[in-house]
Amino acid sequence: MNSTAPSIEALNGVLADTPFLNPYAFSVKACAPGECTVHVPFMDSLERPGGRVSGMILMGAADVAMWLAIMTLRGTAERWVTSDMKTAFLRGAREEDILCTARVLKPGKRSMYGTAECHGGTSGLVSHHVLTYAKVEA
Amino acid sequence: MNSTAPSIEALNGVLADTPFLNPYAFSVKACAPGECTVHVPFMDSLERPGGRVSGMILMGAADVAMWLAIMTLRGTAERWVTSDMKTAFLRGAREEDILCTARVLKPGKRSMYGTAECHGGTSGLVSHHVLTYAKVEA
Amino acid sequence: MNSTAPSIEALNGVLADTPFLNPYAFSVKACAPGECTVHVPFMDSLERPGGRVSGMILMGAADVAMWLAIMTLRGTAERWVTSDMKTAFLRGAREEDILCTARVLKPGKRSMYGTAECHGGTSGLVSHHVLTYAKVEA
Amino acid sequence: MNSTAPSIEALNGVLADTPFLNPYAFSVKACAPGECTVHVPFMDSLERPGGRVSGMILMGAADVAMWLAIMTLRGTAERWVTSDMKTAFLRGAREEDILCTARVLKPGKRSMYGTAECHGGTSGLVSHHVLTYAKVEA
Numbered sequence: 354m355n356s357t358a359p360s361i362e363a364l365n366g367v368l369a370d371t372p373f374l375n376p377y378a379f380s381v382k383a384c385a386p387g388e389c390t391v392h393v394p395f396m397d398s399l400e401r402p403g404g405r406v407s408g409m410i411l412m413g414a415a416d417v418a419m420w421l422a423i424m425t426l427r428g429t430a431e432r433w434v435t436s437d438m439k440t441a442f443l444r445g446a447r448e449e450d451i452l453c454t455a456r457v458l459k460p461g462k463r464s465m466y467g468t469a470e471c472h473g474g475t476s477g478l479v480s481h482h483v484l485t486y487a488k489v490e491a
Numbered sequence: 492m493n494s495t496a497p498s499i500e501a502l503n504g505v506l507a508d509t510p511f512l513n514p515y516a517f518s519v520k521a522c523a524p525g526e527c528t529v530h531v532p533f534m535d536s537l538e539r540p541g542g543r544v545s546g547m548i549l550m551g552a553a554d555v556a557m558w559l560a561i562m563t564l565r566g567t568a569e570r571w572v573t574s575d576m577k578t579a580f581l582r583g584a585r586e587e588d589i590l591c592t593a594r595v596l597k598p599g600k601r602s603m604y605g606t607a608e609c610h611g612g613t614s615g616l617v618s619h620h621v622l623t624y625a626k627v628e629a
Numbered sequence: 630m631n632s633t634a635p636s637i638e639a640l641n642g643v644l645a646d647t648p649f650l651n652p653y654a655f656s657v658k659a660c661a662p663g664e665c666t667v668h669v670p671f672m673d674s675l676e677r678p679g680g681r682v683s684g685m686i687l688m689g690a691a692d693v694a695m696w697l698a699i700m701t702l703r704g705t706a707e708r709w710v711t712s713d714m715k716t717a718f719l720r721g722a723r724e725e726d727i728l729c730t731a732r733v734l735k736p737g738k739r740s741m742y743g744t745a746e747c748h749g750g751t752s753g754l755v756s757h758h759v760l761t762y763a764k765v766e767a
Numbered sequence: 768m769n770s771t772a773p774s775i776e777a778l779n780g781v782l783a784d785t786p787f788l789n790p791y792a793f794s795v796k797a798c799a800p801g802e803c804t805v806h807v808p809f810m811d812s813l814e815r816p817g818g819r820v821s822g823m824i825l826m827g828a829a830d831v832a833m834w835l836a837i838m839t840l841r842g843t844a845e846r847w848v849t850s851d852m853k854t855a856f857l858r859g860a861r862e863e864d865i866l867c868t869a870r871v872l873k874p875g876k877r878s879m880y881g882t883a884e885c886h887g888g889t890s891g892l893v894s895h896h897v898l899t900y901a902k903v904e905a
Contacts, residue, residue, distance in 0.1 A: 373545065407511065408554070408573055413547055435546055437851065437899070439577040439715055439759065441742055443735040458746075458757055459719040466717055466757070468744070470734075481734055481742065483715065483759055485851070575713065575761070577853055577897065579880055581873040596884075596895055597857040604855055604895070606882070608872075619872055619880065621853065621897055623713070649821065683787065684830070684849055689823055711822055715853040 358386055359429055364421045367429055377410065379417055382452065387460065389422040393451035393471075406446035406479070411453070415440065415469035415482035418455035423465050423486055426457060433465065437485040446473040455484070463488050496524055497567055502559045505567055515548065517555055520590065525598065527560040531589035531609075544584035544617070549591070553578065553607035553620035556593035561603050561624055564595060571603065575623040584611040593622070601626050634662055635705055640697045643705055653686065655693055658728065663736065665698040669727035669747075682722035682755070687729070691716065691745035691758035694731035699741050699762055702733060709741065713761040722749040731760070739764050772800055773843055778835045781843055791824065793831055796866065801874065803836040807865035807885075820860035820893070825867070829854065829883035829896035832869035837879050837900055840871060847879065851899040860887040869898070877902050 359367075364381040368374055383390040393414045395406065416435055423433050455469035469482040497505075502519040506512055521528040531552045533544065554573055561571050593607035607620040635643075640657040644650055659666040669690045671682065692711055699709050731745035745758040773781075778795040782788055790812075797804040807828045809820065830849055837847050869883035883896040 408576075409547060409551055412550060412576075416546070434583075435580055437577070437579050438546075438550075439575070439853070441575050441735075441759070441761070442573055443742060445572075458754060459717075466719060468757075478734060481744075481759070483717070483757070485717070577715070579873075579897070579899070581880060596892060597855075604857060606895075616872060619882075619897070621855070621895075623855070684852075685823060685827055688826060688852075692822070710859075711856055713853070713855050714822075714826075715851070717851050718849055721848075 358425045359384070363429065364389065364424060367421065367424065368417070374417065377413060379414060381421060384421065384425050386425050387422060387457040388454065389418050389425060390452055390454040391418040391421070393453060395448055395450050404448040406449070406451065406473070408440070408442055408480070411442070411446070411451065411471045411480045412438070412440050412482070414451060414453040414471060415455065415480070415484065418453045418469050419467055419484045419486060422455040422457050422467060426460055432489040433486045434489055435484060436487040439483045441481045442479070443481060444476050444479045446471070446476050446479040449474040449476060451479065496563045497522070501567065502527065502562060505559065505562065506555070512555065515551060517552060519559060522559065522563050524563050525560060525595040526592065527556050527563060528590055528592040529556040529559070531591060533586055533588050542586040544587070544589060544611070546578070546580055546618070549580070549584070549589065549609045549618045550576070550578050550620070552589060552591040552609060553593065553618070553622065556591045556607050557605055557622045557624060560593040560595050560605060564598055570627040571624045572627055573622060574625040577621045579619045580617070581619060582614050582617045584609070584614050584617040587612040587614060589617065634701045635660070639705065640665065640700060643697065643700065644693070650693065653689060655690060657697060660697065660701050662701050663698060663733040664730065665694050665701060666728055666730040667694040667697065669729060671724055671726050682725070682727065682749070684716070684718055684756075687718070687722070687727065687747045687756045688714065688716050688758070690727060690729040690747060691731065691756070691760065694729045694745050695743055695760045695762060698731040698733050698743060702736055708765040709762045710765055711760060712763040715759045717757045718755070719757060720752050720755045722747070722752050722755040725750045725752060727755070772839045773798070777843065778803065778838060781835065781838065782831070788831065791827060793828060795835060798835065798839050800839050801836060801871040802868065803832050803839060804866055804868040805832040805835070807867060809862055809864050818862040820863070820865060820887070822854070822856055822894070825856070825860070825865065825885045825894045826852065826854050826896070828865060828867040828885060829869065829894070829898065832867045832883050833881055833898045833900060836869040836871050836881060840874055846903040847900045848903055849898060850901040853897045855895045856893070857895060858890050858893045860885070860890050860893040863888040863890060865893070
């Protein structure tokens, strides 16, 4: 665990250095120890029929927000991977930006457990996620 | 519920008619009432660092395989959407094709519950999924 | 949906009128619209080897707290049953009372989705639960 | 891991030596490496209003069946505890015995992942469970 939590700029740098995430244009809006909020812009190219925001985008946003929330506690050098993820799709989001906030509820040295919520600008809570991450030992 | 279950060709036609799935090159390998097996080719462009198959691809494959498994019971005209999905990532898949088989365990007129398993050609069972789908009323 | 939310006394009356819950001595400590906190006393007779609080007690408390949280929104006359429940056991609770707080995150007329947290007096967060309830039509 | 898998008699001995399970009268009907089937007798004293089998009994049966299924792989000396459990209640069981079969899908030295299904004598599949167990190090 490093002594200083990464800044929003540092977490956005992590996103920029992760090529497969670039198509989604995620950006970090806020962070605090054990928490991170990611902005998900609505993009025509990723929409589903009827202008619906894809469930895959919501799951991807929750996964990334938790990954960055762990970095607020453990720094950016360790490697953590998702081991379990449960998503409830509560409402359809339509042609709107999403803010996804992840929170670590139980931090551990080898395992992290937390939740994430995706809120649409007009729809409110659209999905709720529960995630477990595991540390990959070198 | 229509009287004849869709053929593999019909289900592959559904995939071809779903533009946002085209980048993944999913194809139906087998189907039976309440079951569907989808082939997921390994693609360099979707891989993660180290040649790892993306967890998002596995979740996408499970979601699609269950969607098609429901069609084997209900035909292709109804609209069903994922309401809940839990994924356990059990092993990392690396530079290998995946076969994902979904099975409906509890069919209903408004709700379907089932599981999906992703097997890597060399890694064996790489992820296990539990899904609930809900019918969207017209 | 009735016009006035049940009081703590009314919810404790529901518990008293539910014979199979009597062995656990649950009581309502607090409630608000969409929320309910249940007290779970430590009982020697229900403990596991080593003085550990049983996981079944924690799941039972979460289930009851959510059931009562739904009543704060819908009154006590409707019949709601658990359709899905996920529990993460985060720490072992030992010879301590538990407070379990449930919150409805997505209220609906036919379905309710929410979370519950069990906190031990000395251990902090010991379990986290995600629940879906369905209304039973008469 | 011991060299010989426990017999049905040995697993029933484990149940008999676990006092808090005695009220449920669970018994082992079958086992194989990584699998165990537990019989759950219908008991008036545990029923819910209307003769419904309690969801807690189903979760308890699934938890015990997986615990014993792990013993078929690892022997009876190690200590394993439930770390995560998801249950879908698919149909109400009514005044009927239940057979609960657990299967380990991903065995590990520190973690076990598997599923359990509860089948009622007349109702068929009444609940489906996904469980993760963790080994407690001495």
